Amino acid sequence: MFDTKTVSMEWGGKTLTLETGRIARQADGAVLATYGETVVLCAVTAARTVKEGQDFFPLTVHYQEKFFAAGRIPGGFFKRERGATEKETLTSRLIDRPVRPLFPEGFYNEINVIAQVLSYDGEVEPDVLAMIAASAALTISGVPFMGPIGAARVGYVDGEYTLNPRQDVAAAGALDLVVAATRDAVMMVESEAKELSEDVMLGAVLFAHDEIKKVVNLIVELAEQAAKDAWPLDKVEDKSGTLEELRGLIGEELAEAYRITDKGERRDRIDAARAKAREHFEKLDQTDPAEYLGKLKLVKKLESDIVRKAILKDGTRIDGRRTDQVRPIESEVHILPRAHGSALFTRGETQAICTATLGTKDSEQMIDGLEGLSYSNFMLHYNFPPYSVGEVGRFGAPSRRDTGHGKLAWRALRAVLPSKEDFPYTIRVVSDITESNGSSSMATVCGGSLALMDAGVPLKRPVSGIAMGLILEGQEFTVLSDILGDEDHLGDMDFKVAGTSEGITTMQMDIKVAGITREIFEAALRQAKEGRAHILGEMTKALGEARTELSAHAPRIESLQIDKSKIREVIGTGGKVIREIVAETGAKVDIDDEGLIKISSSDPAQIEAAKAWILGIVEEAEVGKIYDGKVVNIVDFGAFVNFMGGKDGLVHVSEMKNERVEKPTDVVSEGQAVKVKVLEIDPRGKVRLSMRVVDQETGEELEDTRPPREPRGDRGGDRRGPRASGDRGGRGDRGPRGDRNGGGDRGPRRDRDGDDRGGDSHIPAFLKDD
Template identity: 60%
Template sequence: MFENYFRKEINWGGKTLVLETGKMARQADGAVVARLGDTIVLCTAVGARSVKPGQDFFPLTVNYQEKTYAAGKIPGGFFKREGRPSEFETLTSRLIDRPIRPLFPDGFRNEVQVVATVLSHDLENEADVVAMVGCSAALTLSGIPFFGPIAGARVGYIGGQYVLNPTADQRKESKLDLVLAGTAEGVLMVESEASELTEDVMLGAVEFGHKSFAPVLQAIIELAEVAAKEPWAVPEESDATKALKARISELGRADMAVAYTETQKLVRQNKVGAVKKAVVAALEAEGADVASAKGLMKELEADVVRNNILDTGLRIDGRDTKTVRPIMAEVGVLPRAHGSALFTRGETQSLCVATLGTGQDEQIIDALAGEYREDFMLHYNFPPYSVNETGRMGSPGRREVGHGKLAWRAIHPLLPEKEKFPYTIRVVSEITESNGSSSMATVCGTSLSMMDAGVPLKRPCAGIAMGLIKEDRGFAVLSDILGDEDHLGDMDFKVAGTELGITSLQMDIKITSITFEIMKIALEQARDGRLHILGEMAKGLSGNRSDVAATAPRITVINVPKDKIRDVIGSGGKVIREITEQTGTKVDIEDDGTIKVAATSVEAAQRAIDWIRGIVAEPEVGVIYNGKVVKTAEFGAFVNFLGAKDGLVHISELSQERVNKTTDIVKEGDQVKVKVLGFDDRGKVKLSMRVVDQATGADITEQVGARRPREDGDRPERGGERRDRGDRGPRRDRGGEAAD
């Protein structure tokens, strides 16, 4: 039935990878179903046949989407269908976009959309790498101009050994979670989280991953040989365009070179803008294609900046290739925040604010692999004023999500164990100024703000962004890149870590590939820069504060028997609500009997703890407790003590003196001190006030003498001593005669 159905199957790291085409989505330009284990992803690629008028950039869109049916689940919420992309879907879309974007030809402006849909998830093999391979295959088959294919892989590090595509269980034991993508020539993208690994281990992981996906690239090529569509014509640069480039260079090169000697960003932008306007005005007067000229102007900028760095070794702001911009690190800048830091590096600035919460503040994430709770959140905001622009303010975009996650990965390996620091932590990074590497400023600011909040990080963490200028005549690796060096350069290489090693590495290449020699130089240079930044950060704060801020909740952890949890919660949550409302605390109860009490004052926390301990404690005979009269009766008073325990103080045990009426001594609501005398045959507690000094709480049993505890329902004696039945004489019946 499917005439053009083709399938390619290979053994990849001990697992079967299957690529098939011609069965699903046959009207797309390219469609491939990729399968690893029982994880299946449908990947499609479609390109517009014409360019929109005035289009001066390449409109590529990558959408990765997970369907809950893939894991046999129904979406939560009212509408019961998939809605806005999750954070993981957004990050995976970026993960696929980054390595394929550089492989489209220069000047290609047709809109291209790549969609990866997870159809099945086996909860063992992650779908992101499968989707990356499938999207590469779909583009390769589509005929759209694409200088691929690419392949991707995940690399773990367990027991000193690299592991290819580790399973979900293996990743829990791994000291590294690294995803990379590239071509046969080299690596294009790296994303990772590591437990303070050395530069050599990280570089080895990249080399291991690159070698591992060679058979995947070959499988895609072999599939394309039998199933690829006719390739589109690659746009070639016309003679008119070449002439226009030459004229732009003639009119603006000298002035552009002068403009780029200005070290201040805003002043430099104004001067560069003035040069562009002058060139456009001259071209208009000559009747040239002004619309095309605006797009070509960036090439002139890149040529001026790049060649100046290679020729002189000096950069836009006058630095050499290794110097880091001036740094200022301040902490405690917001008086009511639990922790805050203002990190400034040159013209890039991040205000980071740390907030400590309880288990009730954890984020609940409903993922395909199952629901889990996240107790560390890092949110990155990039308002338009940070770059002197106006723009939309709203929900975070892909860039904000991606930069926040990068900083999260850098800090996450350094968090204290939950048992030692039972807080939920949220950090917000507000980028107040930006001229390159705001994500790495976020790493530095986050580390400082968390230490200011009293979070016992293993060590301070810093990040640095590296750049690359690569031409046929040589290359230069740049430390702490500016925004223009990022836009006009060939690499964005971000490294974060401590004095001991790397915790996160992210790399994006804008050319076809780079060598491992360049990567090694960049890692070594980044280490020197990172250590310098850590030294500057230490001037603001070198380690975490000894205690959390006074405005932060204090969390105390206690443990109770599992069978007592229901008593602490109460029917319908009545007891726990009463505890929190009356003490002003937050109480989290876990299934294993761990209870966390959070309060802003020690007194409130202690009240709640005492209350809980009272509920789970068992009364001990001979021990004196504080109690509250909850009910009075003719025969005595019921007293609540130990939080949820009730006992009876018989009327004879209310006072040392004879008591005719219970309410003569106590009333409901009275606070009293009681001693446990024992238990009746039904397990009810017998109490006494008579043998306790109500003022001091002292036991005065020896002073007043012991008395036989009375049973429930006993009546007080009346009319003096009770005579024995033998003293009454013969009992008579109602008729008056003596009974036998």
């Protein structure tokens, strides 16, 4: 029934299998990719016609993780997969970026690429498998795709590269790098590293490319069996004559415009040139609007030619800089008085306000994904309002671009953050782009680093970032440092590198041509290193290292380790004790299963109060030590005092003052704060306290002016000093018990039948001695 085609190979210790013809047969191309026990289905559909007036390539990629793939049910109120998560958005971009440049210029048919994770073994991330499945589906679909591409993940552990490492191995290593490439050239790089050198990063990319070639060959093998007929393409019209006509009409004006440094003034001059071309073609092509619009598109081509030739031939950039020169940088910190940390980073006409906010554990981000429920204590959110480029546009929920740029900066900074144990805060960085003409994601890295240091976050080292560009014509190329927005749009590469003085923390590359060579990659890395060092130097002028004190408005967190056996006492029945501590002191208290307690508040006094309370619960009282306490109950013979937070002791009426006290209420009242000394702790844990030997004002110990008590004897002897018969103030020798009113001989006890109870209970009463 099914005409199934399957190819397989061993790759990185697992079997990679690509299958088509059994599932999703109505799609233009559908591939079921299996790696280990992880399975991804990718289906590609393409529109046969182009919408009227459409002048862009509408490629849409959707990646979705099905919770059943990991044997899980989605959390929350809605028990089904809904809008794309951050990870799904990032993976959709990961697939889109390397395949988009491989469609021919002028191809404007709408294409839908949908990748769904159907099974997940918990070992290897499914994103690379989804990229491979998408490439295979496009290759066999018949659409004009100049692939295929392959993809691979590379780790770096103990000085060795690892292919598609398990998630736990990748997390423990120094590198998490994803590469997409054709057989001949690298198309995309996405990475997170722990301050690795340029040589190590380049080696990882080349290692990945060697492995990717095997995947490309496997996709080609599948296509030879199952590829559909290629779509016929319209013959590309020769427009060189029109282009030269445009060059004569507005070429000089565009060249003059692209020599203007100010972006706003440059835009005005370019718009004036475009208007001149529009007016010219309107007169010539009044009867054919399509022809008129087609000619206007060539203005962009002319702009690209003018800018690229100026850079390649003369080394002249749009704003007059050298190819390796970084724009002027201005850095300021602590620009917002109430933010925990803030910075304003300006590089040329790109500017970001970055803030750092410190929170407690309950502010951590909860992430519900295939791997299960997890929590993140570091967040970075990037916002790109339309006013930053002087435009009117949508303002609201973050776009895919916002999510991607924020994650890039997040990767750059995470490598230098302190551990949770050393700095137990939840950290949120927000970057609001207020001007943009060049890489705002790298401005976010620089501004975010300064804001974190301003907040007192002890970074290992500050981080800077730079965006590199490329102009490539045949074998001739020029690498550009700190590219402008126009250089990005008209160039062939967007290559971002961020890191410290010790090495790279993230690297991202997107290519708009059919890949780059090792020579270009090495030149870009070398030039980026020089640019990063320069930017770090400029940042240091504002703030070179983290502040030693947190903002006055930031919460303070103190950690306290207690014995696990004491956790129940701190929490109390149904959480009663810990809720009382929070309510009374105003501090937040978190306790984990290992007995690690984190106390947080912006008021140090509240932290100390909560800490003292908890220590009072878990610490043992010391005989002879003086404590602050509170009267919690008054009885006829004294008062019970709560001290050390969770302990009670008795102050006998005789220990309230040095003189005789008739009633405890003459001295104390419930709720009164008192100072007490621990006199005795009996084997059952009951505590006897004294107020009379402590100065209630200063807390200093007073000399005991009472005559010393006689030593305690056994229970048949003297217990508390001599006492007159019948006098409650003292006891005589009790000896054999007598009546309760006297301190003399009480005689032998009698059982309930009136018989004597002295001696052994099994001896008959009539045999007992008198």
